[in-house]
Amino acid sequence: xxxxxxxxxxxxxxxLIGEFRADPRQGKIDLGVGVYKDATGHTPIxxxxxxxxxxxxxxxxxxxxxxxxxxxxxQRAMGELILGAGLKPETTAALATVGGTGAIRQALELARMxxxxxxxxxxDPTWPNxxxxxNFMGVPVVTYRYFDAETRGVAxxxxxxxxxxxxxxxxxxxxxxxxxxxxxxxxxxxxxxVASILEKTGATPLIDLAYQGFGDGLEEDAAGTxxxxxxxxxxxxxxxxxxxxxxxxxxxxxxxxLCDNPATKELAQGAMAFLNxxxxxxxxxxxxxVVATILNDAGLRADWQAELEEVRGGMLRLREQLATELRxxxxxDRFGFLAEHRGMFxxxxxxxxxxxxxxxxxxxxxxxxxxxxxxxxxxxxxxxLARAIIEAGV
Ligand code: PMP
Numbered sequence: 001x002x003x004x005x006x007x008x009x010x011x012x013x014x015x016l017i018g019e020f021r022a023d024p025r026q027g028k029i030d031l032g033v034g035v036y037k038d039a040t041g042h043t044p045i046x047x048x049x050x051x052x053x054x055x056x057x058x059x060x061x062x063x064x065x066x067x068x069x070x071x072x073x074x075q076r077a078m079g080e081l082i083l084g085a086g087l088k089p090e091t092t093a094a095l096a097t098v099g100g101t102g103a104i105r106q107a108l109e110l111a112r113m114x115x116x117x118x119x120x121x122x123x124d125p126t127w128p129n130x131x132x133x134x135n136f137m138g139v140p141v142v143t144y145r146y147f148d149a150e151t152r153g154v155a156x157x158x159x160x161x162x163x164x165x166x167x168x169x170x171x172x173x174x175x176x177x178x179x180x181x182x183x184x185x186x187x188x189x190x191x192x193x194v195a196s197i198l199e200k201t202g203a204t205p206l207i208d209l210a211y212q213g214f215g216d217g218l219e220e221d222a223a224g225t226x227x228x229x230x231x232x233x234x235x236x237x238x239x240x241x242x243x244x245x246x247x248x249x250x251x252x253x254x255x256x257x258l259c260d261n262p263a264t265k266e267l268a269q270g271a272m273a274f275l276n277x278x279x280x281x282x283x284x285x286x287x288x289x290v291v292a293t294i295l296n297d298a299g300l301r302a303d304w305q306a307e308l309e310e311v312r313g314g315m316l317r318l319r320e321q322l323a324t325e326l327r328x329x330x331x332x333d334r335f336g337f338l339a340e341h342r343g344m345f346x347x348x349x350x351x352x353x354x355x356x357x358x359x360x361x362x363x364x365x366x367x368x369x370x371x372x373x374x375x376x377x378x379x380x381x382x383x384x385l386a387r388a389i390i391e392a393g394v
Contacts, residue, residue: 070096178343
């Protein structure tokens with residue numbers, strides 16, 4: 001039977017990791033996979049995470065099953081982190097999931113349970129796994145224009161035009177902040193215009209919030225999501241704790257379904273717990289407990305926020321330095337967008353040939369669409385990258 005399986009194309013980003021490891025060159029630079037790294041190339045465990053784990057080790061007395069939909073303390077803390085004072089527990093269903101990916105998958109399953117004719121509108125480009133999951137599920141994907149290849153900003157008029165074609169029963173997938181892979185984001189005024197279009201069409205937004213705290217700050221990065229939540233009666237939010245808590249391998253995420261009345265919330269909550277039961281039964285406990293421990297303890301929370309701010313500030317400084325270096329080398333401001341973009345990624349706008357040349361000649365690894373992981377850089381490697389970008393003719 002298993003011999004009937006068709007070979008799967010390897011995930012391009014994960015394949016790049018293997019290629020990078022196999023490269024014997026000393027000065028190679030990994031700007032591929034989306035993991036935060038400090039200046040030494042290490043992905044550290046955050047201080048508050050270590051402390052929370054220490055407390056858990058001291059205090060936990062059982063490993064028996066916990067909640068099928070997750071623990072209320074985690075759901076509540078995540079709801080508040082994302083929605084702030086706008087959280088309405090009586091109409092918000094919440095589910096602990098296997099990372100942000102699990103939240104996206106369960107959101108799509110939930111939407112399809114509610115509407116078997118589901119279509120999903122996604123930005124062009126988007127995180128490739130969005131499209132891959134939808135294709136695997138057999139959910140039709142409609143792309144909306146998003147990235148302006150000339151300015152490397154958001155092609156907002158085109159985006160508005162394209163998402164206006166969504167109808168009630170469709171889902172429009174939006175990146176809450178730090179758009180992956182482009183780094184180009186909506187302004188708050190633009191979020192308000194998107195909300196108006198969603199109001200008019202009746203389509204349901206699904207907000208993928210994988211980088212809260214990596215862009216302009218914890219509150220700022222949630223502002224678009226909060227605006228949508230304040231205006232649209234039904235909103236799905238798929239949040240990941242992988243990046244902002246640095247707990248990638250613990251697989252921690254959360255799906256929120258904001259409903260317009262308590263009866264619908266109960267329906268959604270039941271369906272979401274059912275989806276966990278059908279897929280993997282109980283969600284992972286450890287990472288969710290770490291997150292809840294941090295968010296519900298003033299001291300740990302302050303320390304976590306301080307460290308997250310260091311991480312965010314470090315990435316902004318790298319952006320500034322790279323943009324400055326390129327301004328000097330290019331003698332123009334055409335790479336200024338690198339300092340405007342937010343989050344871990346920027347789409348450089350290089351051709352596949354230029355990306356290949358940077359890899360072959362300079363040992364610089366980025367995703368084929370010229371997505372750079374800014375956190376893969378440090379003060380010493382920025383000049384090397386800048387020179388490669390210019391010499392490759394970008
Ligand atoms: N959404 C986006 C846009 C992402 O970049 C990622 C991680 N690469 C995820 C969701 C999923 O994150 P997780 O590792 O928590 O499943």
